[in-house]
Amino acid sequence: MENLIFAVTQIFAPVNLILMVLGGVAGIIVGCLPGLTATMALALLVPFTFTMPAASGLIMLGGLYVGAMFGDAIPAILINTPGTPSAIATTFDGYPLAKKGMAQQALITNAFSSLVGGLIGTIVLLTLSPPLAELGLKFGPPEYFWMAIFGLTIIGTIASDSILKGLIAGALGLLLSTVGISPIGGDVRFTMGLVPLQAGINLMAALIGFFCIPQVLEMVETGAQKHQVIRYVSQKGLLKKTIRELIRKPVLLVRSSLLGVLIGIIPGAGGNIASLVSYNEAVRWSKNPEEFGKGTLDGIVATETANCSVVQGSLIPMLTLGIPGSPAAAVILGALLLHGIQPGRQLYTTFGGITYTFILSFFLAVVFMFFFVALGSRFFAKMISIPYHYLVPGIAFLSVVGSYALRNNLLDMALMLILGYTAYVLRKLGFNPGALVLGLIMGPFAEQGLVQSLLMGKAAGSIPKVLFGRPISLMLIGLSLLSIAWPIYSAWRSRQQHSKITTKEGEIIDAQ
């Protein structure tokens, strides 16, 4: 209890408030720029926190982490480019909304959803950490494998116009993910003799390639006239109106937030998987699944709540067990260690004050960021109106420089361009770049999960028992089957309804 009181006094200390806002704004900027990741920005900030008290340093780092999750949706909505891998699914509906002239609504939705996700995530972090951390440990190699398979079934949703091509794109993504040094066998695979390629294909560089470059080329191709259609129109009272609309979706908001937390606690699975899964579930449970992908606020709600609550989810195993749930959490763990704080049980006893300050500061940070992004939405949305002949070179510039800055690697830049040109051609041929990225994300989980399960199975004397005989695995297998069957079922259902309507119309015609 005294820890909580200490925490509250810490959070409202003016210095800490300023640091929180500074961290948050830096996070938004970093999140906005593809190529600057939250992980890198956090690492950059760690030495500066040495001179601060531990609580202040953590407040600033937490603010930055949260800010990045608010910021990454902005380029996703405005220029169809995810600022971090967590915002991939935000492009599916965000950009169509911007094209309809609803960029500001989309941005407000992003702010509000992130707020809800952050609040729910923090409540869970505060109250349920220890049991959830134990649950996260139940995830072993077979579970990771099935999680990857379940993740891949999302192709059915995002490539619904041609499942066959979607599957091909997914398989290509899986194949791309095997480039580099094999995680288990140690062999060098598909590097064409290039040493820097031993590091594998960087997900963010690939994302920039898959999303930014086709966008640039498409804008060049369609020309100025077409582009000016999505000019931003300022509207009054939009904030209240949009939020009122969003509050009427409590189930969607809460479900997506909880999904984010749950996926966050699985070490290694981050915001990218959480937001994609949450998007997939939103489509599945929606009464109007056909609206997704064409620009519905629900799509943004699903992804942005999940990718914000993932932040707190990933901190659960870190604070309770000392296992970082995401790369960004790993950096925060490093900062804790450098301040002489060992995670684990004593984090809630000896260092309780600092820990609770850190957790409670998220409440305030998400509220701050909400006002920042919501009130700033009008300003951000105006970025669309930057003249076409400056906007396009600007995106190209950011893509090239961003892909270099990621890992300080010229090869990443070259790969980004090659993948980008390929993605443009693939898009023309009807292959979905989202499915390709999905394969690239799930590939390492699928491969390591599979091979480690095989090794475990051999040691235990039965490979099928390890792969198919574990409760969480069985649940994931069930979910995957459901996920595969659902689009087929709903297609069948809509055809049924469709034929009913036509017959009804037919009857009417008859009656006349």
Added chain:
Amino acid sequence: MLNSDSLSGLAILALSFIGYYQSQGFSYFSKIFVLWVLIILAMLGGALLIKGLMRPETLKFWSNEARSKRLGLTVLILTGYAALLPIIGFILASIMMFFSLSLLLTDPTRRRSARMWISTLAISCIITLLFELVFRHALLVPLPVGRIFLG
């Protein structure tokens, strides 16, 4: 006019065979997953090839000449930019890329005025240098360094 689906299917099949050939030397644990993915990919590629033959779908890639020309030039500028960065460095290469791409996308009728050229050049320089200052000097984020000019 080409049968796009069948051609894509063929390309996918070819890719899986190249992959299979390349994976021959891998050890068992490096190969198994790759092998599964390649088998699935080859099957899907075959399915696409057959689908293309049964229900041919043709695709017109570029709608008109002006557009393809603009597109080709953009690809050229971007590729050139990436190639020049490690040689002439971040500042010069970026200014050149921004300037040329911006000019390419400006309405041809307005391209004649000198004032337009100057303001495009100025904006190219400002954006590049702001980036340089903020990233390399304030945030210490690495930017490409050239062999001829360090910037």
Added chain:
Amino acid sequence: MRSRPLGLLLLAAVLILSAAFPGLAAEKYPNKPITYLITFDPGGQSDIEARRQQPLLEKYLGVPIIITYKTGGGGSVGWSELANSPADGYTIAGNNIPHIILQPIERTNAGYRTEDLEPVAMFQSTPIGLAVLKSSPLTTLEEFIAYAKRNPGAITIAGSGTYSGHHLAYLQLEKLTGAKFTYIPFTGAAPQVTAFLGGHTMAILANSNDLVQHQDRIRVLAFGGLERFPALPDVPTFRELGYDLTASIDRGVCVPRGTDPARIKVLEEAFLAIANDPAIRQQMIDQGFIPLAMGAAEFKQYIAEKTAEYTELLQNLTTR
């Protein structure tokens, strides 16, 4: 904006000038920022050490230290980058033993040779320990080995990486005890420890700091150090138990081959001064490391010894 092109041009000129002349060069070393390459992800142990050193390095050397990540390939991508960097002392990199020895032996295309990396100083050692969960019925190394002999291959051991320090320790363990285990490689300390704590593997070969961190849940059977490990003094070493197995991960820094020895000396002094700082030493001990302060010459000698040892070991095992 379009109405004032000349004003914009002026602004551009000012920016060009300020960027082009950041300061005139002098002959003293160091006089410009030093890039410190980290070959593993942010948040990893190499990164934490570098972040710990960064402010002190800046104090001793008087120039900014820029920490840059060049990750992948178990570190080889970063080390090959360093090997190809100018040998002017302005690019340094963290180097890990045994990684920099094993990679060039194990794959011909690692992108660098061990001797391309000129050692500067070594500041930390983390002995590798063998542990089981507290709930495991196996309480000593003897019982562990006896169980493995009765059930060949049934004991799964989580490690980090293939042909890494952990993998080698496992190979040595099999060779010295004659028992069979199943080694399951993971892609880093976090996934490895998670899988072990979750009971998905029966044992783990892990770095001392991870074992110290999770000591309430696990039972460490033996450590690979020469002496008992200060943070867990009750745990015997393999040597005490009669197995000649020493295994550790050691961290230091290196520069490209051909760097001016005078410059190496400057760097060496700075790193050793930090390594000898009592506060830093105490922090390292608390977190489960053994602080060291080994200079360039001694470090070079150590690498040579280890190279001979590992080359022989790998040849004997004839794994390939």
